[in-house]
Amino acid sequence: MECIFCKIVDNTLPSRKIYEDDDNVAILDINPASPGHVLVIPKKHKMDIFDIEGLDLRRTIEVVKLIAEKLKKELNTPNMNIIQNNGRIAGQIVDHLHIHVVPRFPNDNIDFRIPRYEMGQDQFYEIQKKLNINSKLPDPPTPSPKTETEEKK
Numbered sequence: 254m255e256c257i258f259c260k261i262v263d264n265t266l267p268s269r270k271i272y273e274d275d276d277n278v279a280i281l282d283i284n285p286a287s288p289g290h291v292l293v294i295p296k297k298h299k300m301d302i303f304d305i306e307g308l309d310l311r312r313t314i315e316v317v318k319l320i321a322e323k324l325k326k327e328l329n330t331p332n333m334n335i336i337q338n339n340g341r342i343a344g345q346i347v348d349h350l351h352i353h354v355v356p357r358f359p360n361d362n363i364d365f366r367i368p369r370y371e372m373g374q375d376q377f378y379e380i381q382k383k384l385n386i387n388s389k390l391p392d393p394p395t396p397s398p399k400t401e402t403e404e405k406k
């Protein structure tokens with residue numbers, strides 16, 4: 254078994270566990286972003302959000318909540334980032350699903366802010382139409398003045 258988180262789960266690799274139940278463990282991240290950076294890991298080897306079953310994920314999220322409450326109380330901060338990466342492009346390094354709980358402190362120089370992408374009304378409409386699961390769609394956008402000018406040529 255090559256997965257380092259599976260080895261941590263079965264104690265063949267040492268770790269700093271702070272919580273364990275039948276389904277999940279929580280450990281201190283060995284390369285923390287801040288003091289108190291915790292990883293919550295389901296015991297079953299599930300690669301990512303697409304691999305884990307809903308009920309198992311709910312149990313994992315409940316542990317995330319428990320850990321967040323503990324960090325808030327013991328480290329005196331209500332500021333926290335909760336992050337879960339899927340795939341290399343998204344920054345996943347270990348192919349065993351895990352959720353980062355990162356307590357934040359004043360002037361900690363961590364920047365998890367999400368960069369923003371400029372998107373026009375047409376693209377918003379197309380994306381919303383493609384991704385829509387069960388919401389009422391808006392009317393399609395009216396053509397922009399630029400498009401009308403180009404059509405007249």
Ligand SMILES: [Zn+2]
Pocket residue numbers: 256257258259260297298299348349
């Ligand atoms: Zn694993």
